[in-house]
Amino acid sequence: MGRQEYLIDTNVTIEYIGEALPEKALSMLESIIDRRFYISVINKIELLGFSDITENEEQKFKEFINAADVLELDEDIVNSTIEVRKKYKIKLPDSIIAATALVKNLAIITRNVKDFDKIAGLEVLNSYNVETGVG
Numbered sequence: 283m284g285r286q287e288y289l290i291d292t293n294v295t296i297e298y299i300g301e302a303l304p305e306k307a308l309s310m311l312e313s314i315i316d317r318r319f320y321i322s323v324i325n326k327i328e329l330l331g332f333s334d335i336t337e338n339e340e341q342k343f344k345e346f347i348n349a350a351d352v353l354e355l356d357e358d359i360v361n362s363t364i365e366v367r368k369k370y371k372i373k374l375p376d377s378i379i380a381a382t383a384l385v386k387n388l389a390i391i392t393r394n395v396k397d398f399d400k401i402a403g404l405e406v407l408n409s410y411n412v413e414t415g416v417g
Contacts, residue, residue, distance in 0.1 A: 286405070289320045289383045290350070291392035292328040294409045299342045307409045311391070321350045322382040324375045358385045372397045380404055 290298075290311070297303045298311055329343045353359070355378070362381035367374065376397050383390045389405035390398055398406045 287318065287320065287386075287388050288314050288407075289322060289353070289379065289386070289388040289390050290314070290325070291379065291390055291394060292325045293393045294391050295321070295325065295329060295343070295346055297393070297409070299339065299346060304410060311409070314391075315349065319350055320353055320382075320386065320388055321347065322379045323352055323354050324378045324382075326352055328375065353382050353386060366401060370397075370401055 294303075294307075294311065298308070303311065326347050329347065330340070335343070359378070359381050362385050363374075363377045366372070366381050366384070367377040370377070370380075372380070376394065379390065380398055380401050382388070384401070384404055389407055391407045391409050392398060393409055395406055395408045398404060
């Protein structure tokens with residue numbers, strides 16, 4: 283199947299930009315970012331929708347987003363979101379992010395493990411509990 287690909291959640295991006303990740307998490311994330319990484323259009327909206335960020339932080343978010351493959355909503359993701367939302371009763375943004383990862387066969391890197399880890403078929407990595415050497 284090849285190496286795993288990753289969708290990076292909003293909270294991990296904020297901690298990455300804010301230089302608040304532990305060393306192991308930072309090392310793993312940088313190895314992913316150096317290759318290819320994904321975010322959902324919802325992550326983009328969340329990152330750029332904050333009203334209380336500085337211009338410098340906003341610029342860093344934009345650079346991160348520009349480096350990512352931003353996954354837009356399509357019919358498969360919409361249908362999967364409906365199923366995830368019905369079955370697991372999680373917030374709509376998290377449902378969209380989870381459905382995007384499921385449809386695109388991506389693992390999610392997040393600190394918000396409790397909402398995602400109950401979703402069948404979804405690989406969830408806690409950004410604070412990772413091992414280096416992501417393949």
